[in-house]
Amino acid sequence: MNLGPQDWKKLQISIVILIAVVLAVIALIAGAQYYNTQQEQALQLQQNQLNAARQRFQSSGLEKDTIIEYLPQYQRLIDHGFVGEERRIEWVEDLRKQHQSHKLFGIKYSIKQQEKYTPEFAASLGNFVLHRSVMQLSLDMLHEGDLLKLTESLSENHGTSFILRDCEITRLNPSGTMSRQLIANLHADCEIDWLTLREPAPTQAAQQ
Numbered sequence: 001m002n003l004g005p006q007d008w009k010k011l012q013i014s015i016v017i018l019i020a021v022v023l024a025v026i027a028l029i030a031g032a033q034y035y036n037t038q039q040e041q042a043l044q045l046q047q048n049q050l051n052a053a054r055q056r057f058q059s060s061g062l063e064k065d066t067i068i069e070y071l072p073q074y075q076r077l078i079d080h081g082f083v084g085e086e087r088r089i090e091w092v093e094d095l096r097k098q099h100q101s102h103k104l105f106g107i108k109y110s111i112k113q114q115e116k117y118t119p120e121f122a123a124s125l126g127n128f129v130l131h132r133s134v135m136q137l138s139l140d141m142l143h144e145g146d147l148l149k150l151t152e153s154l155s156e157n158h159g160t161s162f163i164l165r166d167c168e169i170t171r172l173n174p175s176g177t178m179s180r181q182l183i184a185n186l187h188a189d190c191e192i193d194w195l196t197l198r199e200p201a202p203t204q205a206a207q208q
Helices: 005-079 088-101 145-161 202-207
Strands: 107-111 129-141 162-171 186-198
Touching: 088 107, 088 129, 088 145, 129 145, 145 162, 145 186
Parallel strands: none
Antiparallel strands: 107 129, 129 186, 162 186
């Protein structure tokens, strides 16, 4: 069947309408796919946000439980002077008190400036920074038990706040025999590390 010019003119309108419909259908399909993609992405984003919120909630719950569990121990460390600012006035006053209580011989002491301290043993301190103040202690003794009494008394009041790091004991009695009289037989030169655990300042934390 041959189509003449008149027939093609009649078909042009139908062809144009068909092409327009096909293009419209393609556009609708593409739009639907784009909409579905956007909805899937939005749903995924909301799911991610929900998961993140759940993790934050669970994490906050664990942190709260940890705080509740360890708060009494942390408060005890604060009370003993291990956490917070150094308390050298309290250290000196307690040293004098224990010295008088045990009726020890004369004692001399000095405390160096506080410094950051990195112990040889492994320590996980988190955001805290360990400091130490070195006290040089010099005292005469009747026997070694005098030094033990002094350090044990300090330990009862301050717990883990100090470490007896070094101590050199020399004999004062030339004869080499221990006298039972109330005279000094031994002399001790010791170094005590008074430890303080503190949180870093905000500017320092940011730099680290």
